[in-house]
Amino acid sequence: MTTSAVSLRLEPVSSTTLTTTLALAHGLAAAAIVCTPWPYWAQSICLLAILTGAVLGARTFLRENGVKALCMLKDASWRLTLRDGSEWRGTLNGDSLVNPWLCLLILDGAAGRRRVLILRDSLDRNSFRRLRVGLRVHSAPGRAAALAKGR
Structure with a gap:
């Protein structure tokens, strides 16, 4: 694939907004559980579930699903370079979300x-x-x- 076939190349970094939001949400949930009058064993189970959610959220969102770079090609298809060096190709699904604060790309390959x-x-x-x-x-x-209106 030549570089002339690429119309847009992006290399996203970890989002501090997302990191802060995930840490704050999980921290507040843990604090709320500790403040309940539940027995310690019930609090421990809930705290373990919150910790598991935090770890899974960090693995899923903070590492950008292992994407190192995104390339939108001239034919409107996408090429993802993953952190392990492999490539993944797909086309943009119509259910993708675009607004002024975030873009959720749903790609079918x-x-x-x-x-x-x-x-x-x-x-x-x-x-x-x-x-x-x-x-x-x-x-x-x-x-x-709909995309032009941010929906």
């Missing part, structure tokens, strides 16, 4: 479906704007108006 969450602070301002514009231009025809 031969190996299945992949979701990529990109928050505004994961990219520099110009790259995030280019992503949003690119998604509007290359979106499914029926979704172009």
